[in-house]
Amino acid sequence: MKQVIAAFFMLVIPLIFAFSQNLETIQYSFRSIAKKILPVVVEINITEKKDNSVSTNPFEQPDNQAPSQQIQALGSGVIVKRINDTYYVLTNNHVVGNASTITIKLQDQTIFYRVKLVGKDERRDLAVVSFTSSANLPIANLGDSDDLEVGDIVLAVGNPLGFESTVTMGIISALGRNGPSKDVATNTDYIQTDAAINQGNSGGALVNIKGEVIGINTWIAAPSGGNIGLGFAVPINNAKKVINDFITKGKAEYGWLGVQTVDVNNEAYPGVLKDLQINVKGAMLLAIYRGQPGDKSGLLPGDFVIRINNQDITGVSKFIQVVGDLLADRPYDFEFIRNGEYMKLTVRLSIRPNEESDTLSYKNLWPGLTVIHVNDQIRETLNDSNIPQVDGVMVGYVAVGNTPDDISPAALAGLKTYDIIRQINGHDIHTVMDFYKAINDKTRKDLICLITRQGVDVSIRLAR
Secondary structure: OHHHHHHHHHHHHHHHHHHHHHHHHHHHHHHHHHHHHHHHEEEEEEEEEEOOOOOOOOOOOOOOOOOOEEEEEEEEEEEEEEEOOEEEEEEOHHHHOOOOEEEEEOOOOOEEOOOEEEEEEOOOOEEEEEEEOOOOOOOOOEOOHHHOOOOOEEEEEEOHHHOOOEEEEEEEEEEEEOOOOOOOOOOOOEEEEOOOOOOOOOOOEEEOOOOOEEEEEEEEOOOOOOOOOOEEEEEOHHHHHHHHHHHHHOOOOOEEOOEEEEOOOOOOOOOHHHHOOOOOOOEEEEEEEOOOHHHHHOOOOOOEEEEEOOEEOOOHHHHHHHHHHOOOOOEEEEEEEEOOEEEEEEEEOEEOOOOOOHHHOHHHEEOOEEEEEOOHHHHHHHOOOOOOOOOOEEEEEEOEOOOOOOEOHHHHHOOOOOOEEEEEOOEEOOOHHHHHHHHOOOOOOEEEEEEEEOOEEEEEEEEO
16 A cells, blocks of 8 residues: 555655746746736827817807816827837727827836827727837837737737736637727727736737737726726738838728628628528628729629638628728739639729718719619518518618718709619519629619619619
């Protein structure tokens, strides 16, 4: 028995020793990561002025004596670049907001008061600010967020609730998450992590076990406003081009294809995928801006894009992100399904125009409407017995802008929601594919549409 016990301890004690050494190694590795990343994550304090002399009440006279209210906010940022004595800090757009003053505090408590806004972008919720210093400050190493996998260990670094230089640990919980609403930037996908993130972490670093920044902490999903293990970060690869754009141009530039897309997996578009003979993921081109890159390259309304530049398109959000990242005046392969057949085109994009540009007017959008296959399911879903028992496709939406001349060709022709298109240029329209085949027939300049509206047949001319 003594021999058995002795043998047991001879076996177990080395295992315990080895295990403790491994734990110690792991501990030292985390210490090393923290020492590497903490000096490059800064605290950002901003002040916004709210002018109390401006009243939204038309019956209230401005009080010119009332002082402007100072609104204080706090976030985090990451030192990502140095050019001469200028340091550039990446953070979130919602951190800098409409700041009148910005200050930056380093981990060693050094404060910089003359901080400049270099550029910001709501579409990705990113911003870059800068400060000058002759000191030799550390710069973050930016990793490759495309190499991430679910389960990877990560650390979140920032200033949650004002607690400076806080490090938390977790794993990558999911990749490719979309923002839940218009309140969260939608021109990017997100890394989901259970590393604790709270208010004040925004703009801080999400790092891998090499101490490389692989994400910028941006938002949390929390009914109570605190961490419940659902934190989200912008992948650093989505920020690299934006950083350079801000520094060189003062703004972010996006690739411009000149199309409108729609998620036909949405319940609002029942039967469209079946009509188009689609059984893969992708994004459908709903309409094309005339004279823009997509139009010039030969893309057509109804095309279902499945791959761009060897990147799989899993939905509309992915489509928008990929196109936005592409550079202008370079050739890219677009793979898509048209009329049930696989096709491929080479497309050259331009730079996305300003929102005020006439290029984005609906008058340039062809055709400027959505259609779905009308059937008994649609009638039941809409609970509308007035939808006639006829075959065809039903208009679901017609593009109309905010001004009288900002209307699409479909709106100009007089097409309306719930119109049922039964024929185009004498050809019967039974499915969504029939509709797109007809409107893409460029041998006919004008399209004569036979529609049924509230039980009455009407002929409408849709001018190309």
